[in-house]
Amino acid sequence: xxxxxxxxxxxxxxxxxxxxxxxxxxxxxxxxxxxxxxxxxxxxxxxxxxxxxxxxxxxxxxxxxxxxxxxxxxxxxxxxxxxxxxxxxxxxxxxxxxxxxxxxxxxxxxxxxxxxxxxxxxxxxxxxxxxxxxxxxxxxxxxxxxxxxxxxxxxxxxxxxxxxxxxxxxxxxxxxxxxxxxxxxxxxxxxxxxxxxxxxxxxxxxxxxxxxxxxxxxxxxxxxxxxxxxxxxxxxxxxxxxxxxxxxxxxxxxxxxxxxxxxxxxxxxxxxxxxxxxxxxxxxxxxxxxxxxxxxxxxxxxxxxxxxxxxxxxxxxxxxxxxxxxxxxxxxxxxxxxxxxxxxxxxxxxxxxxxxxxxxxxxxxxxxxxxxxxxxxxxxxxxxxxxxxxxxxxxxxxxxxxxxxxxxxxxxxxxxxxxxxxxxxxxxxxxxxxxxx
Numbered sequence: 535x536x537x538x539x540x541x542x543x544x545x546x547x548x549x550x551x552x553x554x555x556x557x558x559x560x561x562x563x564x565x566x567x568x569x570x571x572x573x574x575x576x577x578x579x580x581x582x583x584x585x586x587x588x589x590x591x592x593x594x595x596x597x598x599x600x601x602x603x604x605x606x607x608x609x610x611x612x613x614x615x616x617x618x619x620x621x622x623x624x625x626x627x628x629x630x631x632x633x634x635x636x637x638x639x640x641x642x643x644x645x646x647x648x649x650x651x652x653x654x655x656x657x658x659x660x661x662x663x664x665x666x667x668x669x670x671x672x673x674x675x676x677x678x679x680x681x682x683x684x685x686x687x688x689x690x691x692x693x694x695x696x697x698x699x700x701x702x703x704x705x706x707x708x709x710x711x712x713x714x715x716x717x718x719x720x721x722x723x724x725x726x727x728x729x730x731x732x733x734x735x736x737x738x739x740x741x742x743x744x745x746x747x748x749x750x751x752x753x754x755x756x757x758x759x760x761x762x763x764x765x766x767x768x769x770x771x772x773x774x775x776x777x778x779x780x781x782x783x784x785x786x787x788x789x790x791x792x793x794x795x796x797x798x799x800x801x802x803x804x805x806x807x808x809x810x811x812x813x814x815x816x817x818x819x820x821x822x823x824x825x826x827x828x829x830x831x832x833x834x835x836x837x838x839x840x841x842x843x844x845x846x847x848x849x850x851x852x853x854x855x856x857x858x859x860x861x862x863x864x865x866x867x868x869x870x871x872x873x874x875x876x877x878x879x880x881x882x883x884x885x886x887x888x889x890x891x892x893x894x895x896x897x898x899x900x901x902x903x904x905x906x907x908x909x910x911x912x913x914x915x916x917x918x919x920x921x922x923x924x925x926x927x928x929x930x931x932x933x934x935x936x937x938x939x940x941x942x943x944x945x946x947x948x949x950x951x952x953x954x955x956x957x958x959x960x961x962x963x964x965x966x967x968x969x970x971x
Contacts, residue, residue, distance in 0.1 A: 547886060551796040552879050552925040554587035554839050563887035565923055568949025572843055572883040573921050575954045579947055581845040581921065582863035583960075584932050588626065588950040590839035594806070595630035598831060601810035606818075606827060612656055614791050614832030615641050617929040620946055622957035623836060624648030633676070635830045639666040646673060656788070656830070658705075660727050664688065671696050679703045679755045679788070681728055683735070686742045686749065693748035700748065703755045703788055704739045706731060708774035710758050710767045727757070736778055744783070751783045753825060757790030760833060763803050765812045768792075772813070776820040787821065788828035789813050795837040797926045798879050806834065833929040840928025842868060842944075843883065846920040847899070857894045859916045864898015864905045866941045868927055869934040872904050880911040883921040888914040896922065900939050932958070940966055 547565065548558045560566045564573050568587035575585060595611070602609040613627040614635045624634065625648045633654035636642045645655055653676040659666065660681045667685070670678055671692050680686050680702050693700045705728035729735040743751040756771045772789060779787070794803040804812075810829070818824055844861035851857045870876040880896055882888070890912040898905035907924060916922065935943045942961035947954050 547881075550799065550925075551801070552799060552838060554590040554841065554925075554928075555593055556587060556589060559886045563885055565881060565883040565886040567841060568954075569952035570949040570954045572841070572923060575947060575949065576843050576845070576883075576921050578954065579945055579956060580960065581843050582861075582867050582944040583843050584840055584867075584927065584944055584946045584958075585843055585954075586836075586840040586928060586946065586948050588839075588948045591623065591626050591836060592630055594835045594839065595627055595632055597806045598810065598829070598835075599631060601807045602814070602827070605811065605814045606824070608824070608826045610786075610826060610828045612788075612828060612830045613835060614830045615645060616933060617832030618836040618840075619644060619933055620958050621648045622946065622948060624650065627835070635832075639663070639669050642666070642669060642673060642675070652676065656703075656828075664692075667692050668696075671698055671700060674698070677701050677703055677752070677786070679705050680739065680743065681705045683729070683739060683742055686739060686746060690746040690748045698748070699750055701750050701752045702743055703753045703786060704729060704736060704743065704751070705755045705757075706736045706775060706778065708756045708758070708771045710756075710771045710774065728755075731774055731778060740778065740780075753784050753786030753788060753828075754779055755788035755790065755828075757830070758792060760792050761794040762792045763794045763801075765804055765809065768813055769816045772816040773820055779821065779825075781823060784821075785825050786828055787817060787825045788830065789817070791830040791832055791834070793831060793834040795834055795926060795929070797837075798877055803834075806831075809834075837929035838926050840931070841923050841925045842927040842931060844922045844924075846882075846916050846918055846922050849894075849916055849918060857892070858897045859894045859911075859913070859922070860897045860899060861907070861922055862899055863941075863944065864900045864907060865902060866898075866900060866936050866938045867944050868907060868924070868931045869936070870930060871907055872902075873934075878908050878911075878924045878926060880908050880913060880922060880924050882914045882916060883923045885914045885920075890914050892916070896924075900941075937961075937966060942966065 598611045612633040612635045634645045635656045637658040652674040655675040657670040657675045657678045707725045707728040707730045729739040743749050758767045793809045848860040892915045896908040945960040946958035
C-alpha cells in the first residue's frame with residue numbers, strides 16, 4: 535500500500551463515527567484508543583477485553599449537559615446504567631454531574647457504592663421485588679418510578695413503615711411505537727412496562743398516588759424504546775403525556791432515553807444536540823409551566839466509547855463458500871448479534887493502516903452455530919495471533935456478558951492519555967466455582 539493510501543486509512547479511523555473519540559492509527563500502523571496502542575493493551579491484559587476511552591465517556595456526558603444549558607435552566611441528565619453497569623462508569627458520570635437510573639437492587643447497590651448521592655438516583659423496574667422497594671426506601675432514593683397499581687400500594691406501605699414520604703413518578707405507556715427492533719420497543723400499549731394511557735390505567739395510577747399518604751406524585755415518565763434514529767416518536771409521546779399531566783403535581787417530566795448510535799459507518803443517528811433540541815421544544819410547546827426536563831441516556835453515553843479486542847485463532851477457508859475467522863470470545867461477551875441481529879464493523883488492530891480487502895465471517899468460539907459476531911466483514915487478511923477489534927461495543931456487551939461454555943468474563947480496561955488501567959478484572963476459573971457448594 536502506498537503512503538497516501540496509508541494516510542487515507544488513518545484519516546478514516548480518526549474521522550470515524552464508530553470508534554471512540556480520539557482514536558487513530560499510530561506510527562506503527564496500529565489502532566490506538568485513548569492514547570493507548572490496542573495491541574500493547576492486549577499483550578498486558580489479554581483478550582477478549584472491553585477497552586474504553588475514558589475521555590470519550592466524559593465528553594458525551596458534557597455534550598448532554600451543554601445541549602441543555604444552551605436551551606433551558608431546569609433539567610436533569612440521568613445515566614441509564616443498565617448499558618454499562620460497572621463501578622468505574624458510575625464514578626465517571628457522577629463526577630461529570632449526571633444523576634443515575636437503576637433498574638434493580640444490584641444496580642442501586644453499585645450506584646451508591648460508586649458515590650452517587652441517593653437523592654440523584656431514579657429507581658426503575660417493571661417488577662420490583664419487596665426487597666428492592668425496601669432497599670430503595672431505606673437508601674433514600676430521590677425518585678421511584680412506579681410501574682403498576684400493585685407497586686404503588688406496596689411502596690406506600692413500606693414508606694409508612696419507614697416513616698418516609700417518597701417522591702414518585704408514574705411510568706406511562708403512551709401508545710407510541712418507535713421504529714426500532716421489536717425487542718427494544720417499549721412505548722406501545724402492548725408492553726410489559728408501565729401504565730397505559732389508552733386503557734385508563736395511567737389515570738388510575740395518578741389517582742392512586744395522589745391518595746397515598748406516604749407518596750408524593752411529582753411527575754410522569756415515558757420511554758418509547760432504544761437505538762432510535764427517528765425523533766418524531768418522542769414528540770408524539772410528549773404530546774400524549776401532556777393530556778395526563780396536571781401542573782399542580784407535574785414538576786418533572788422524564789421523557790426517557792433511546793438515542794441511537796452508529797454501529798457501522800453507514801449509520802447516521804441524530805446528534806445529542808439535535809436530540810435534546812427536539813425534546814425541549816416539544817415540551818415547551820405543550821406544557822405551561824414547563825416542568826423539569828429529565829432524560830435518561832445510556833447507550834449514547836457509552837456505546838461508541840468502547841471497543842472489544844479479540845485474538846484471532848483458526849482461519850477456515852471453505853472454497854467458493856466462506857472464510858471463517860474464529861476469535862477467542864463471542865456470544866459470551868457480546869450477545870447483541872445473536873439477540874437482535876446487530877451489525878458491527880471490525881478491524882485488524884495490528885495493521886490498522888492497511889486497506890481491507892478480504893471478506894470473512896467473524897465467528898465466536900462457543901458451541902453454537904449462531905455464535906457469529908460479524909458476517910461478511912472486510913478485513914486485511916487475518917492471521918492467527920492477530921488482534922481483531924469490534925468498535926461500538928461499549929453498551930450492553932459487559933452488561934449482558936455470560937459464562938457460557940464456562941468462559942470467564944473479560945476485563946474492562948480504561949484508557950486515558952496513554953495510560954491503560956483495569957477497572958474490572960478478568961474472571962478466573964476459580965471465580966467460576968467460587969459460589970458452588
